[in-house]
Amino acid sequence: MSQILPLHVVPTATDATGVLRRLARGGWKTREGFALPEPAWDVSARQLVLFGRVPDLDTAKLAVFAAARGAGVVAICDPKGEVGRALRDDLARIGPLGADDGEPAEESGDSPITAEQAALLARLADGETIAAAASAEYLSLRTANRRIAAARKALGVATTREAVLAYIRLKKEAGDG
Structure with a gap:
């Protein structure tokens, strides 16, 4: 399969949420948890990412086994602790850690807004409500409103409508140049 398997070991649930x-x-x-109930050995075609806390070596073994069968893994544990080091070493034998075919972490090097803000503005540009955009991006409505307010400030505009229009202009400029 030409797609890179996402393998991540992150220290906090917040970091995991961003990756997910x-x-x-x-x-x-x-899907939360590292057990794969699938009878088929190779699950890579399902594009499945398993996630959760890895408090001990037994859970780490489950995560590595799932990755060996083709599932992506986002493990939450101290990457510098004994379990985290063992998990990172074992996952690195399967594929590169931290690499995936998801969207890039940033829209572009010169964009004034973050990828998360851009994702919300893109959904608003497509006609979604803020509540629908928040839900689709796995954010609370309050967090989405804060991200949009930060985007308005970064773009130097007063309203969300103006922010969406500025975002559309940025995308067009990035596409042309």
Whole structure:
């Protein structure tokens, strides 16, 4: 399969949420827990990413086994602790850590807004409500409103409508140049 398997070991649930959002936008299906009930050995065609906390070596073994069968892994544990080091070493034998075919972390090097803000503005540009955009991006409505307010400030505009129009202009400029 030409697609890179997403393998991530992150220290916090917040970091995991960001990775999972990006992967979900890239078409990956996410599921909590590392056990694979599938009878088929190779699950890579399902584009499945398993995630959760890895508190011990037994859970780490489950995560590595799932990755060996073709599932992506987003493991939450201290990457510098004994379990985290063992998990990172074992996953690195399967594929590169931190690489995936999800959206890039940033829209572009010169964009004034973050990828998360851009994703919300793109959904608004497509006609979604803020509530629908928040839900689709796995954010609370309050967090989505804060991200949009930060985008308005970064873009130097007063209203969300103006922010969406500025975002559309940025995308056109990036596409032309």
